[in-house]
Amino acid sequence: FVGTTSITMTHPKNRDGIFTIMLSPKFWGRGYGEEVTRWVVDYAFRSLGLHRVSLGVFDGNERAKKMYQKVGFVEEGRKRKVNWINGHWEDNVLMGILQEEW
Template identity: 60%
Template sequence: MFETNRLILRPFQENDINFMLDLWNEPEVQRGTTADYLVPRSKKFKEKLREWTQSVPQVDNALFYVIITLKETGEFMGNLTINVSNHKNRDGTLGITLSRKFWGRGYGQEALLFTLDHAFKSLALHRVSLGVFESNVGAVKLYTKVGFKEEGRIRKGVWIEGAWEDVILMGILEEEWRSDIQHLRADATS
């Protein structure tokens, strides 16, 4: 279990499954998280969620998987994962999902700052990559703020609500993180 100023990042517990289903049924969250059809997820989807959490870290290349909770109340907020498909290259793919009610309050930034620091210092990654839909403007701003750089685009790579969107590919290198960390920490506390 890890702690930041306002968050606890902990392992999955069985009672998280209902909260995860609720999270996947938030239309705004689903719209920014999956390239699948945007549909209500039934209770049967819990089995898929359980499968994902039980595969960590042995299957699906998950190196790091945590549930994000609010330190003050213990309330479920979302989850965060880093997958590594090729350990030789030390490139982790990051994914974060946060409930809509926690957006815009700096929680995502706090979780990402901790996770990137941990990824480079303790997990010995060389780079962390991610993909984000271009309409997810808040996420793009957040990733840029914590040091990710746009590395490319998959043009018209995802169909969302009747239109094609680009998928923005972003990454941050270990040396960029080390040079920017003091600045990023200062910004996070102000």
């Protein structure tokens, strides 16, 4: 098992896909996350006709945030202290990329 990814459209008229990805830890740091993210974003815009792709990431996940920024996502906001992780509250960073930015 390498991992899983999805893109979900909650309101079709808005054409906003919510992107998720989860890789098995033994595959971290090998570039698979970036490769899959680029592929899914490209598919979302070129094949599905989406206007934007959104995601949420734990604030402490610096590796993922850096990778998303490298792909072209920008921080759009945050939900403060929404995740209880390792004995403390952590923010969820909201990120997005628009079709015209791709």
